[in-house]
Amino acid sequence: xxxxxxxxxxxxxxxxxxxxxxxxxxxxxxxxxxxxxxxxxxxxxxxxxxxxxxxxxxxxxxxxxxxxxxxxxxxxxxxxxxxxxxxxxxxxxxxxxxxxxxxxxxxxxxxxxxxxxxxxxxxxxxxxxxxxxxxxxxxxxxxxxxxxxxxxxxxxxxxxxxxxxxxxxxxxxxxxxxxxxxxxxxxxxxxxxxxxxxxxxxxxx
Numbered sequence: 160x161x162x163x164x165x166x167x168x169x170x171x172x173x174x175x176x177x178x179x180x181x182x183x184x185x186x187x188x189x190x191x192x193x194x195x196x197x198x199x200x201x202x203x204x205x206x207x208x209x210x211x212x213x214x215x216x217x218x219x220x221x222x223x224x225x226x227x228x229x230x231x232x233x234x235x236x237x238x239x240x241x242x243x244x245x246x247x248x249x250x251x252x253x254x255x256x257x258x259x260x261x262x263x264x265x266x267x268x269x270x271x272x273x274x275x276x277x278x279x280x281x282x283x284x285x286x287x288x289x290x291x292x293x294x295x296x297x298x299x300x301x302x303x304x305x306x307x308x309x310x311x312x313x314x315x316x317x318x319x320x321x322x323x324x325x326x327x328x329x330x331x332x333x334x335x336x337x338x339x340x341x342x343x344x345x346x347x348x349x350x351x352x353x354x355x356x357x358x359x360x361x362x363x364x
Contacts, residue, residue, distance in 0.1 A: 185282075185302035187241025189234040192295055196233065197226035210252040218259065227296065231289045232257045234298035239267055239285055242302040243276055257287070265289050267300070280304065 200207050207216060211232060219228035236255040240246055254273035258266050267285040269277050277285070284303040291297065 185242050185244075185304060187238040187243075187300045187302075188298070189237040189241065190295055190297045191230045191234045191237075193224075193227050193230045193291065194294070196230040196296075197224075200226060200229060212253045212256045214256060214258050227291055230296040231291055231298060234296050235265070235267070235287055235289060235300070238298040238300040239269075239287065239302075240273065242285060242300040243273065243280065243282065245276060257289075277302070 207229065211219070211229060215229075215232045219225040219232070222228050235257045236252060237247070239255045240250060250272050251270075254269065254271040256268040256270060258268050260266050265287045267287050269285070280302070281304045282302045286301045286303065288299045289296070
């Protein structure tokens with residue numbers, strides 16, 4: 160089913176305000192202006208149904224400012240796809256879903272074409288970090304491939320090795336967040352973002 164032209168135009172407008180670094184190394188970052196998302200879903204409520212899963216909508220709507228979390232989820236979808244080395248083309252928006260574990264940590268659930276792509280690349284998990292301020296939402300993702308699995312060699316405990324590798328990946332994400340905070344102190348990103356120059360400063364969610 161094709162999307163109405165007005166919906167497509169609105170989604171493209173949101174995408175133009177998302178900035179990230181495509182990568183073939185399994186890392187993706189995306190930033191989006193929350194106010195733009197808020198205006199988009201107010202103007203075009205149907206995009207909430209088209210872009211976000213039932214789980215994502217339920218979570219966002221339980222919050223004081225749903226647009227903040229819709230923006231984070233949108234940025235997360237873009238960041239995850241960049242970590243997989245692709246973009247939204249050929250994917251459904253709900254092929255990448257953000258859920259939360261019992262501790263409230265965001266987790267990535269892949270469906271459809273995104274799941275098939277991950278399997279083809281040997282990706283076994285995707286680590287996700289979400290941060291936001293009143294102005295912007297930031298998502299950073301790391302795709303963990305098959306070769307990153309701990310190997311049973313000598314007396315190495317596979318569980319301890321896996322924990323160590325996850326710790327290293329989390330440190331990588333934290334380092335990326337720190338760099339984003341440094342960018343934030345410059346008041347605005349270096350390049351103009353479509354029809355707006357979103358200011359960015361970054362606090363952990």
